Amino acid sequence: xxxxxxxxxxxxxxxxxxxxxxxxxxxxxxxxxxxxxxxxxxxxxxxxxxxxxxxxxxxxxxxxxxxxxxxxxxxxxxxxxxxxxxxxxxxxxxxxxxxxxxxxxxxxxxxxxxxxxxxxxxxxxxxxxxxxxxxxxxxxxxxxxxxxxxxxxxxxxxxxxxxxxxxxxxxxxxxxxxxxxxxxxxxxxxxxxxxxxxxxxxxxxxxxxxxxxxxxxxxxxxxxxxxxxxxxxxxxxxxxxxxxxx
Amino acid sequence: xxxxxxxxxxxxxxxxxxxxxxxxxxxxxxxxxxxxxxxxxxxxxxxxxxxxxxxxxxxxxxxxxxxxxxxxxxxxxxxxxxxxxxxxxxxxxxxxxxxxxxxxxxxxxxxxxxxxxxxxxxxxxxxxxxxxxxxxxxxxxxxxxxxxxxxxxxxxxxxxxxxxxxxxxxxxxxxxxxxxxxxxxxxxxxxxxxxxxxxxxxxxxxxxxxxxxxxxxxxxxxxxxxxxxxxxxxxxxxxxxxxxxxxxxxxxxxxxxxxxxxxxxxxxxxxxxxxxxxxxxxxxxxxxxxxxxxxxxxxxxxxxxxxxxxxxxxxxxxxxxxxxxxxxxxxxxxxxxxxxxxxxxxxxxxxxxxxxxxxxxxxxxxxxxxxxxxxxxxxxxxxxxxxxxxxxxxxxxxxxxxxxxxxxxxxxxxxxxxxxxxxxxxxxxxxxxxxxxxxxxxxxxxxxxxxxxxxxxxxxxxxx
Numbered sequence: 143x144x145x146x147x148x149x150x151x152x153x154x155x156x157x158x159x160x161x162x163x164x165x166x167x168x169x170x171x172x173x174x175x176x177x178x179x180x181x182x183x184x185x186x187x188x189x190x191x192x193x194x195x196x197x198x199x200x201x202x203x204x205x206x207x208x209x210x211x212x213x214x215x216x217x218x219x220x221x222x223x224x225x226x227x228x229x230x231x232x233x234x235x236x237x238x239x240x241x242x243x244x245x246x247x248x249x250x251x252x253x254x255x256x257x258x259x260x261x262x263x264x265x266x267x268x269x270x271x272x273x274x275x276x277x278x279x280x281x282x283x284x285x286x287x288x289x290x291x292x293x294x295x296x297x298x299x300x301x302x303x304x305x306x307x308x309x310x311x312x313x314x315x316x317x318x319x320x321x322x323x324x325x326x327x328x329x330x331x332x333x334x335x336x337x338x339x340x341x342x343x344x345x346x347x348x349x350x351x352x353x354x355x356x357x358x359x360x361x362x363x364x365x366x367x368x369x370x371x372x373x374x375x376x377x378x379x380x381x382x383x384x385x386x387x388x
Numbered sequence: 389x390x391x392x393x394x395x396x397x398x399x400x401x402x403x404x405x406x407x408x409x410x411x412x413x414x415x416x417x418x419x420x421x422x423x424x425x426x427x428x429x430x431x432x433x434x435x436x437x438x439x440x441x442x443x444x445x446x447x448x449x450x451x452x453x454x455x456x457x458x459x460x461x462x463x464x465x466x467x468x469x470x471x472x473x474x475x476x477x478x479x480x481x482x483x484x485x486x487x488x489x490x491x492x493x494x495x496x497x498x499x500x501x502x503x504x505x506x507x508x509x510x511x512x513x514x515x516x517x518x519x520x521x522x523x524x525x526x527x528x529x530x531x532x533x534x535x536x537x538x539x540x541x542x543x544x545x546x547x548x549x550x551x552x553x554x555x556x557x558x559x560x561x562x563x564x565x566x567x568x569x570x571x572x573x574x575x576x577x578x579x580x581x582x583x584x585x586x587x588x589x590x591x592x593x594x595x596x597x598x599x600x601x602x603x604x605x606x607x608x609x610x611x612x613x614x615x616x617x618x619x620x621x622x623x624x625x626x627x628x629x630x631x632x633x634x635x636x637x638x639x640x641x642x643x644x645x646x647x648x649x650x651x652x653x654x655x656x657x658x659x660x661x662x663x664x665x666x667x668x669x670x671x672x673x674x675x676x677x678x679x680x681x682x683x684x685x686x687x688x689x690x691x692x693x694x695x696x697x698x699x700x701x702x703x704x705x706x707x708x709x710x711x712x713x714x715x716x717x718x719x720x721x722x723x724x725x726x727x728x729x730x731x732x733x734x735x736x737x738x739x740x741x742x743x744x745x746x747x748x749x750x751x752x753x754x755x756x757x758x759x760x761x762x763x764x765x766x767x768x769x770x771x772x773x774x775x776x777x778x779x780x781x782x783x784x785x786x787x788x789x790x791x792x793x794x795x796x797x798x799x800x801x802x803x804x805x806x807x808x809x810x811x812x813x814x815x816x817x818x819x820x821x822x823x824x825x826x827x828x829x830x831x832x833x834x835x836x837x838x839x840x841x842x843x844x845x846x847x848x849x850x851x852x
Contacts, residue, residue: 195730310723314726
């Protein structure tokens with residue numbers, strides 16, 4: 143049965159002693175864990191700071207480079223043509239009723255299941271053809287840095303364990319995308335903006351953006367943008383729409 | 389279920405009439421395996437309920453009751469209800485309603501029948517399981533106490549008495565025996581509780597009720613003890629091979645206070661068998677196995693085997709924080725992007741610088757003109773003319789000889805009327821205006837679409 147241990151004259155049952163020892167061990171292990179985590183976090187922070195600084199420089203340099211090339215070309219009497227955009231932002235502008243099943247499926251594949259949902263998209267032949275099929279239901283264009291930043295900061299939610307988790311901490315991003323080298327929100331923005339090698343994973347991590355109805359309204363949903371409406375490709379003017387919807 | 393060798397011993401209580409020959413004051417018997425069987429109150433309740441139905445006597449109303457009339461309904465049209473009414477006349481009974489359960493003197497609803505299923509069948513193994521459970525429960529002091537028996541003075545449970553008890557003949561001697569073994573308080577309790585039954589039962593030959601006292605179990609057929617103990621109120625007797633569940637668990641409640649004689653106690657092993665050995669008396673019967681071998685949950689949980697792999701309790705359950713907008717909330721922004729502070733600071737400084745630079749540039753552009761004009765205004769008419777001439781001349785000179793633009797000491801024939809400082813001022817002003825206009829031309833060209841027109845470029849003379 144129980145062996146009794148003398149403790150200051152009083153008999154303490156062995157089970158109590160065992161439990162004490164156990165709780166001590168656990169407390170120690172936990173403390174060590176917490177300390178290790180803290181260290182790792184602070185090291186990470188430095189890294190994130192430097193990366194963000196790099197990116198800021200990179201974005202500024204890109205901008206200035208573009209302007210410089212344009213000026214140069216004009217000076218020589220030629221033209222500088224902007225490289226075709228690699229990144230698109232699509233917003234669904236029509237509701238869910240009375241849709242052709244194929245277009246419905248395409249919108250589902252694009253993760254646009256609700257009106258005023260937005261997603262980023264890589265530009266290639268496959269996606270462009272898909273967009274062509276769903277043109278009357280969406281509006282899309284080429285987002286700039288400010289759009290991407292604001293969308294991800296304000297309305298960024300990540301898919302963690304099939305759940306929609308708010309991006310309130312870099313650890314959430316690191317947990318899922320750490321293996322691709324994306325450990326903070328600035329990394330994520332950079333990956334999306336400069337359609338990087340892990341764009342697919344980064345974009346899929348982002349839950350489709352649930353935007354508000356645009357302040358000031360849409361012009362005319364049923365017409366194409368070139369006809370004075372809202373549907374289809376509006377290239378750079380998507381940024382203005384995003385400002386009103388974010 | 390360790391080996392039989394590890395069975396605990398039960399001391400046999402000795403009576404005064406016992407033989408003093410047994411040197412050891414306490415004789416002891418090993419505990420039979422029955423007493424370590426699983427205690428299953430659910431089975432006992434079920435079996436007890438079923439078995440207690442088996443002693444019932446059928447009851448029913450007479451099958452003719454309520455139909456011993458020739459009543460017939462009067463039908464409609466007579467301003468009375470349509471219930472069958474007693475025929476005839478000359479008596480109160482005539483015209484009264486009959487047959488229906490709602491009628492006075494009518495037949496009851498669903499007259500009780502004697503062919504109601506009074507008795508219940510129970511599987512033999514189940515019945516045996518129940519008895520085994522009840523015997524095991526009788527060895528647990530807490531259960532016996534819970535059932536209400538007064539066993540505070542009983543030396544040991546299960547209470548085994550030496551065989552001398554079986555030879556007891558007189559009831560007075562029996563009482564003495566009970567007193568010796570500490571079972572008297574229980575018998576007394578039963579005696580004191582004798583009362584008239586509450587309810588109709590008292591008029592139905594069940595007039596008195598009392599509590600149950602100890603159950604004395606003996607092993608030898610025809611033992612004198614039966615006659616001695618049976619008249620003591622509350623005490624019941626049973627032979628060990630005919631143990632009745634209704635006596636072992638009265639009311640379906642486990643834990644009857646049982647007094648075993650040594651002989652009976654030793655017989656239990658052969659009657660019920662052990663966990664390994666088949667019973668001798670019950671064909672092919674083995675004691676039932678418990679669902680859990682070790683039912684001490686606390687011990688299991690706190691054992692080393694379990695605790696060594698168990699993780700610590702999660703006391704703080706993480707709740708998701710409310711999402712705050714980093715574009716508006718600086719602290720949240722810094723949590724996500726520590727560089728944001730530096731970037732913001734740099735942006736603010738750059739903006740301030742830009743504003744300042746613009747202001748300076750504007751000031752520089754606007755300032756000199758006013759200086760000359762004020763000076764100009766102070767001059768006499770005559771001098772103003774010369775200043776004006778000189779100014780235009782210097783401008784023209786500068787525009788024509790671009791190469792010599794930045795030469796510091798170029799000279800122009802100047803009239804004596806103008807002082808040296810004025811001349812310097814004018815020259816500075818002229819060069820400044822020229823450089824400004826030149827840069828403006830340059831931007832005009834590069835920002836304009838006019839570079840397409842060859843003539844225009846030739847006029848402006850702007851190439852690289």
